[in-house]
Amino acid sequence: MHRYIRGQYMDEEIGRPRLVVQTNSIAETDKEMPGIRKNEKISYRTVGPFFIIQLVKPGNLNALEGEDYIYLGELLELADKDPHVYFTVLQSSGRFFSSGADFKGIAKAQGDSSIEYASETSKWLSNFVARNVYVTDAFIKHSKVLICCLNGPAIGMSAALVALCDIVYSMNDKVYLLYPFANLGLVTEGGTTVSLPLKFGVNTAYEHLMFNKPFKYDTLCESGFISKNFNMPSASSEEFNTTVLEELGRKVEGLYLPSCLGMKKLLQSNHIDSLNKINSMEVNESLKYWVDGEPLRRFSQLGSKQRKHRL
Numbered sequence: 001m002h003r004y005i006r007g008q009y010m011d012e013e014i015g016r017p018r019l020v021v022q023t024n025s026i027a028e029t030d031k032e033m034p035g036i037r038k039n040e041k042i043s044y045r046t047v048g049p050f051f052i053i054q055l056v057k058p059g060n061l062n063a064l065e066g067e068d069y070i071y072l073g074e075l076l077e078l079a080d081k082d083p084h085v086y087f088t089v090l091q092s093s094g095r096f097f098s099s100g101a102d103f104k105g106i107a108k109a110q111g112d113s114s115i116e117y118a119s120e121t122s123k124w125l126s127n128f129v130a131r132n133v134y135v136t137d138a139f140i141k142h143s144k145v146l147i148c149c150l151n152g153p154a155i156g157m158s159a160a161l162v163a164l165c166d167i168v169y170s171m172n173d174k175v176y177l178l179y180p181f182a183n184l185g186l187v188t189e190g191g192t193t194v195s196l197p198l199k200f201g202v203n204t205a206y207e208h209l210m211f212n213k214p215f216k217y218d219t220l221c222e223s224g225f226i227s228k229n230f231n232m233p234s235a236s237s238e239e240f241n242t243t244v245l246e247e248l249g250r251k252v253e254g255l256y257l258p259s260c261l262g263m264k265k266l267l268q269s270n271h272i273d274s275l276n277k278i279n280s281m282e283v284n285e286s287l288k289y290w291v292d293g294e295p296l297r298r299f300s301q302l303g304s305k306q307r308k309h310r311l
């Protein structure tokens with residue numbers, strides 16, 4: 001059990017502070033977590049009650065392959081199991097939070113002749129359905145408070161995961177979320193069939209999904225999707241991440257942190273059933289599109305810059 005007393009996180013199990021936390025800077029431990037592999041695109045660490053997951057591949061705008069999404073799910077499980085963790089914080093790097101599914105990874109899954117699948121259905125069950133359903137489920141059922149630090153835009157599956165977070169902070173007013181399913185021959189995924197109408201209203205969700213229109217900063221603010229804009233237009237993403245973490249450190253001072261988890265559980269109970277149901281419906285609906293091949297054709301056009309999203 002973790003309690004914040006006189007500027008220190010007291011670990012009640014060991015009867016002394018586990019980390020020293022000062023008001024303006026947070027001491028860090030790079031805790032070695034057993035049983036989890038490393039991933040060059042995603043790092044993680046714990047800082048006091050915060051489990052921090054960071055996307056660290058700004059070169060391709062933090063696009064993620066299927067295995068990376070699985071890794072995100074595994075990290076969430078790790079945070080879930082750690083009794084010292086109360087908040088799971090998602091951070092990124094560079095100018096985008098994440099540009100979504102990596103089109104090179106999708107081409108790889110299609111072209112991989114080392115695995116023989118019994119059918120196209122079997123191939124996409126493995127390369128799409130199982131992965132998507134797993135990571136979405138990990139976000140839906142996560143027991144710690146999920147905080148997303150949006151340093152820039154998020155697209156596709158990554159933007160779907162952002163919409164499953166409990167608190168979203170933005171670095172500036174240039175952030176947007178794009179769910180380009182109609183442009184890619186896909187349907188809603190990652191729980192967006194429920195999360196977007198819930199957070200933006202049904203008709204606004206329709207307008208943006210049907211016409212492949214980004215949710216820009218104004219809409220994100222008006223709807224209350226963004227809890228706070230840190231308004232750091234000329235800062236780096238690292239400066240933004242540090243500032244958010246310092247502010248979070250101050251915000252949790254004096255709180256009885258198990259109350260936060262109790263409230264998360266109650267708030268989560270409002271929508272968890274519909275999210276669980278839609279997670280399965282979404283991937284089953286999407287499967288026919290993958291088997292038919294339209295998403296592949298369109299992802300390949302995206303990769304060769306023959307297709308663009310309207311932003």
Ligand SMILES: CCC/C=C/C(=O)SCCNC(=O)CCNC(=O)[C@H](O)C(C)(C)COP(=O)([O-])OP(=O)([O-])OC[C@H]1O[C@@H](n2cnc3c(N)ncnc32)[C@H](O)[C@@H]1OP(=O)([O-])[O-]
Binds near residue numbers: 059100102103104128
């Ligand atoms: C899980 C299955 C279901 C999937 C659901 C989804 O997530 S659907 C959503 C799927 N996602 C999308 O539909 C988004 C696709 N991306 C875009 O539409 C545009 O890149 C942009 C609007 C994000 C930024 O435009 P901009 O003019 O500001 O920048 P730029 O274009 O010059 O990019 C800079 C570099 O990053 C690279 N790179 C970027 N994204 C990806 C990617 N996803 N993959 C790989 N690489 C990517 C890009 O190739 C370039 O590398 P290069 O050539 O320098 O070696």
